[in-house]
């Protein structure tokens with residue numbers, strides 16, 4: 001099995017602005033790579049550019065503007081984007097008036113270098129500068145190259161209503177914060193996405209409510225480290241405005257859960273050093289907050305974790321897992337793991353394997369360490385685990401996880417689970433697909449249900465990671481505000 005993340009599964013999807021307007025303006029092709037946050041950012045970009053008169057196309061031949069929203073987390077993510085730029089370069093040779101721009105983390109990391117290296121790139125825009133896109137495009141129209149990679153301490157795009165791209169009309173992402181202050185030593189994100197800042201909770205709840213009103217039934221609250229969400233309180237714990245309440249992540253999640261018991265709430269990503277029991281208690285209190293936690297461990301060895309600057313030890317992590325299992329016995333847990341970090345010995349690798357066996361993750365995203373320029377690890381440690389050893393360790397990690405996932409999936413067989421119907425199964429038009437609270441995909445014959453309904457599904461079989469079943473009850477979606 002190759003190394004892969006959910007995010008990478010979605011790579012290269014064409015994102016369409018679903019505008020009902022008859023704008024005969026210019027045509028935009030927008031492609032997104034990387035994490036869910038990037039997909040969410042593309043919805044902000046789509047909103048800004050639709051206001052500026054752009055409509056979308058999937059056809060590069062037809063496009064006036066091609067934007068790639070890029071990822072820099074591992075070298076292979078960047079190589080994929082470079083391959084794509086090569087392809088667009090060949091089109092641009094025939095169509096020199098077409099504008100090609102790079103957005104996101106690669107834009108922030110490489111800045112002007114992208115203009116020099118990728119000669120036919122006209123536009124380089126970092127994650128905090130998307131409001132400036134219309135101006136920058138104007139600048140390119142006058143024959144100049146345009147770059148804005150300024151990072152901000154305030155920008156959260158709070159009041160911009162995202163244009164929902166490739167949407168099923170049922171599930172959506174909501175960004176609740178931007179940036180990251182953690183400085184894990186392997187990670188480029190603090191450099192490409194800047195300082196951590198939280199978005200106004202009122203705008204978050206309003207976005208969730210608006211989505212619910214038009215028929216959405218699930219929101220995923222997104223942040224690099226959702227547990228450090230804070231509103232009206234500084235990092236030092238000082239209250240900013242005494243007339244307003246302070247809000248932490250547990251409280252924010254409760255506010256969103258109260259929008260409606262029929263709105264499912266998910267979130268990603270939690271950080272083991274910051275995840276409080278309060279968050280777990282709020283999850284236990286509300287049926288509509290899904291029983292699923294993504295808690296990246298990265299390594300099972302305390303010394304490696306120290307070099308990674310993760311801020312917790314193996315023991316602390318396992319104590320957080322115990323808290324989840326105590327407060328939320330039905331919760332599914334997933335993780336991220338890196339093999340072959342600087343200085344990792346065979347024994348330290350075995351500690352990761354033993355931790356995986358102890359926790360019994362439902363799902364894991366597993367990667368070989370990829371050294372990133374400017375990170376703490378690049379400056380301080382040698383990338384000294386040979387490529388083939390990284391690969392062999394990764395394979396061992398994947399093998400343990402595949403076994404574990406298969407066992408976990410089987411435990412659902414024979415049970416009835418509430419599923420939100422998301423749409424027709426990719427493999428059969430006679431079947432729907434949706435997810436149980438624990439985030440496992442279920443496939444079942446359509447019966448009388450419709451997308452957006454909740455159904456109870458009796459799980460009678462499974463593959464390694466998918467549940468197969470049949471509907472035992474349907475709870476139709478009622479949309480209050482028809483427009």
Ligand code: 5AD
Pocket residue numbers: 073074186187188296298336337338367368369370371372
């Ligand atoms: N090399 C390999 N994997 C990385 N990740 C982040 N930076 C790197 C890197 N330099 C992984 C971590 C993180 C996930 C999003 O990507 O596991 O949790």
Ligand code: SF4
Pocket residue numbers: 180181182183184187188189190224225271
């Ligand atoms: Fe990177 Fe660590 Fe921040 Fe996650 S928490 S984005 S791994 S620095």
